[in-house]
Amino acid sequence: xxxxxxxxxxxxxxxxxxxxxxxxxxxxxxxxxxxxxxxxxxxxxxxxxxxxxxxxxxxxxxxxxxxxxxxxxxxxxxxxxxxxxxxxxxxxxxxxxxxxxxxxxxxxxxxxxxxxxxxxxxxxxxxxxxxxxxxxxxxxxxxxxxxxxxxxxxxxxxxxxxxxxxxxxxxxxxxxxxxxxxxxxxxxxxxxxxxxxxxxxxxxxxxxxxxxxxxxxxxxxxxxxxxxxxxxxxxxxxxxxxxxxxxxxx
Amino acid sequence: xxxxxxxxxxxxxxxxxxxxxxxxxxxxxxxxxxxxxxxxxxxxxxxxxxxxxxxxxxxxxxxxxxxxxxxxxxxxxxxxxxxxxxxxxxxxxxxxxxxxxxxxxxxxxxxxxxxxxxxxxxxxxxxxxxxxxxxxxxxxxxxxxxxxxxxxxxxxxxxxxxxxxxxxxxxxxxxxxxxxxxxxxxxxxxxxxxxxxxxxxxxxxxxxxxxxxxxxxxxxxxxxxxxxxxxxxxxxxxxxxxxxxxxxxxxxxxxxxxxxxxxxxxxxxxxxxxxxxxxxxxxxxxxxxxxxxxxxxxxxxxxxxxxxxxxxxxxxxxxxxxxxxxxxxxxxxxxxxxxxxxxxxxxxxxxxxxxxxxxxxxxxxxxxxxxxxxxxxxxxxxxxxxxxxxxxxxxxxxxxxxxxxxxxxxxxxxxxxxxxxxxxxxxxxx
Ligand SMILES: Nc1ncnc2c1ncn2[C@@H]1O[C@H](COP(=O)(O)OP(=O)(O)O)[C@@H](O)[C@H]1O
Ligand SMILES: [Mg+2]
Numbered sequence: 001x002x003x004x005x006x007x008x009x010x011x012x013x014x015x016x017x018x019x020x021x022x023x024x025x026x027x028x029x030x031x032x033x034x035x036x037x038x039x040x041x042x043x044x045x046x047x048x049x050x051x052x053x054x055x056x057x058x059x060x061x062x063x064x065x066x067x068x069x070x071x072x073x074x075x076x077x078x079x080x081x082x083x084x085x086x087x088x089x090x091x092x093x094x095x096x097x098x099x100x101x102x103x104x105x106x107x108x109x110x111x112x113x114x115x116x117x118x119x120x121x122x123x124x125x126x127x128x129x130x131x132x133x134x135x136x137x138x139x140x141x142x143x144x145x146x147x148x149x150x151x152x153x154x155x156x157x158x159x160x161x162x163x164x165x166x167x168x169x170x171x172x173x174x175x176x177x178x179x180x181x182x183x184x185x186x187x188x189x190x191x192x193x194x195x196x197x198x199x200x201x202x203x204x205x206x207x208x209x210x211x212x213x214x215x216x217x218x219x220x221x222x223x224x225x226x227x228x229x230x231x232x233x234x235x236x237x238x239x240x241x242x243x244x245x246x247x248x249x250x
Numbered sequence: 251x252x253x254x255x256x257x258x259x260x261x262x263x264x265x266x267x268x269x270x271x272x273x274x275x276x277x278x279x280x281x282x283x284x285x286x287x288x289x290x291x292x293x294x295x296x297x298x299x300x301x302x303x304x305x306x307x308x309x310x311x312x313x314x315x316x317x318x319x320x321x322x323x324x325x326x327x328x329x330x331x332x333x334x335x336x337x338x339x340x341x342x343x344x345x346x347x348x349x350x351x352x353x354x355x356x357x358x359x360x361x362x363x364x365x366x367x368x369x370x371x372x373x374x375x376x377x378x379x380x381x382x383x384x385x386x387x388x389x390x391x392x393x394x395x396x397x398x399x400x401x402x403x404x405x406x407x408x409x410x411x412x413x414x415x416x417x418x419x420x421x422x423x424x425x426x427x428x429x430x431x432x433x434x435x436x437x438x439x440x441x442x443x444x445x446x447x448x449x450x451x452x453x454x455x456x457x458x459x460x461x462x463x464x465x466x467x468x469x470x471x472x473x474x475x476x477x478x479x480x481x482x483x484x485x486x487x488x489x490x491x492x493x494x495x496x497x498x499x500x501x502x503x504x505x506x507x508x509x510x511x512x513x514x515x516x517x518x519x520x521x522x523x524x525x526x527x528x529x530x531x532x533x534x535x536x537x538x539x540x541x542x543x544x545x546x547x548x549x550x551x552x553x554x555x556x557x558x559x560x561x562x563x564x565x566x567x568x569x570x571x572x573x574x575x576x577x578x579x580x581x582x583x584x585x586x587x588x589x590x591x592x593x594x595x596x597x598x599x600x601x602x603x604x605x606x607x608x609x610x611x612x613x614x615x616x617x618x619x620x621x622x623x624x625x626x627x628x629x630x631x632x633x634x635x636x637x638x639x640x641x642x643x644x645x646x647x648x649x650x651x652x653x654x655x656x657x658x659x660x661x662x663x664x665x666x667x668x669x670x671x672x673x674x675x676x677x678x679x680x
Contacts, residue, residue, distance in 0.1 A: 087595020112594040
């Protein structure tokens with residue numbers, strides 16, 4: 001099941017931090033992320049990758065422009081609705097895993113559904129199911145400190161998927177992993193992507209980015225260029241809306 | 251988020267820091283324990299003392315003459331002013347069933363035939379109705395003017411062969427004189443009959459004031475003009491004066507008691523009374539029921555109670571500051587966890603509820619431990635002074651509520667801080 005419509009779209013997004021000199025962390029970014037797509041974001045440090053992820057992840061609101069996630073304009077939402085949107089439409093995978101240290105694997109995976117008011121039995125059943133699918137069916141009751149880095153990241157991936165989000169955001173997901181476990185995690189990403197999950201992955205590593213359908217190159221808060229890769233799906237409907245390489249200043 | 255889930259998560263993190271949590275609750279534990287222990291003791295004391303007052307005692311007014319506002323309970327600062335004539339006159343008045351003197355006669359020993367036992371607590375001299383009918387297990391009340399006595403079981407059983415009704419005893423007074431008494435009754439138990447005696451159990455011998463007190467008084471020269479020098483009093487004059495009197499109202503109803511009190515006071519302060527010669531500005535007649543007398547004890551208890559409650563309040567304040575402090579530390583420590591929860595969809599109120607639940611649990615645990623400790627303390631105290639144990643259960647409920655309130659107040663600010671944590675900053679937090 002491939003795409004139908006847009007998971008996330010950004011148009012002319014600007015994020016400005018004012019600490020003395022205004023810093024444009026993002027400076028007029030427009031991007032469509034179609035449902036079912038797999039996008040990598042690359043760029044040097046300070047180019048605005050994390051800022052972009054925070055906006056798409058409904059953790060932050062743009063200074064200018066619009067960010068639409070799961071059909072809703074994030075900038076117009078109040079804190080409560082934005083949190084609900086984040087909980088249901090977005091799944092995060094972090095470089096440092098960010099599991100709750102006092103919850104075991106299955107409880108960590110079930111955590112997002114706790115805040116959606118899903119009953120305990122139902123929650124845990126779904127969490128076990130997902131742990132099974134990421135290959136941790138025999139580790140459900142382990143605490144995070146009893147798991148290896150790769151296993152923790154798999155728990156985190158299962159947690160990101162538990163609410164059936166419109167998009168999974170991964171910020172340097174393999175940054176803390178060795179080569180073998182990195183490959184395992186990326187294989188899982190591929191597997192879920194093949195199953196229809198929309199992926200947005202920030203990475204420094206070319207070989208990680210090459211798993212995606214396309215690579216968005218960021219530089220100084222702007223999209224420098226978008227590189228289409230000839231993955232399994234040859235054509236991508238959602239090409240950049242607006243920005244061309246070296247596009248005009250707006 | 252479902253409160254049960256908050257409870258589960260909060261409990262998890264409290265258990266993650268057992269020692270810290272235990273120390274945090276210490277202030278609450280001490281505060282609550284102090285209050286519960288004291289309240290238990292107070293309730294036991296009350297039950298132990300007031301519980302012994304029989305309903306029939308409630309119509310008795312215990313009287314003496316003392317300076318107004320003398321503190322110290324029954325007979326404090328009392329002077330012997332009342333004559334038998336006064337009491338006879340009072341007894342004849344309306345609203346009064348009986349009036350008689352009360353005195354303790356000092357003794358050395360009591361002999362039953364060959365056998366002699368020491369009797370340090372003396373003879374209790376009063377009127378016949380002092381020993382209520384229903385308290386007599388065997389025989390009858392003594393009669394005024396007769397050489398008769400009623401014993402309580404403790405007094406009757408102190409001889410090798412228990413004394414029974416109809417036997418004669420010889421009492422050796424403190425001064426060495428011997429007097430014969432005929433046992434005419436035995437009471438049903440050995441507890442005291444009035445606040446003049448005290449309510450504790452001990453061997454007691456009850457006799458009529460006439461002849462026992464009148465003889466003794468004339469010998470020792472109690473009463474008369476100045477109540478002073480020995481031998482200035484003749485038996486024939488009947489002018490022995492009583493330190494203590496008992497006046498019985500028609501019933502235990504407050505109106506009847508007040509009527510009796512007024513009637514007796516009116517007479518005793520009037521010129522017709524012998525007592526009035528000795529009553530002046532410095533000496534006035536006090537007439538009080540057992541309950542009223544114990545009310546003074548109650549006042550002292552209440553004062554102490556307020557003191558303890560004050561200390562407990564300070565302890566609770568310190569305890570809640572302790573909880574607030576630990577909760578603040580905990581919020582800072584778990585900044586990253588808060589960030590994670592918010593990233594996966596926790597609302598501000600979920601985070602607020604979680605931390606508030608945690609501090610309420612700490613408060614309630616403190617209250618429960620404090621209550622337990624306090625009840626044990628109260629129990630040991632009551633055992634020590636030999637009181638019946640009464641657990642003030644409404645205070646246990648109150649203590650738990652106080653623990654909750656302290657938890658809420660202490661947790662409010664830290665929880666609010668946690669709730670408004672920015673998830674982006676929190677996730678960056680190392
Ligand atoms: N909270 C902030 N306050 C001020 N400046 C910020 C803040 N977050 C990011 N920036 C600035 O925005 C720019 C982009 O940052 P970021 O998105 O973190 O880049 P990247 O993740 O690509 O390294 C940087 O210059 C950074 O200093
Ligand atoms: Mg970054």
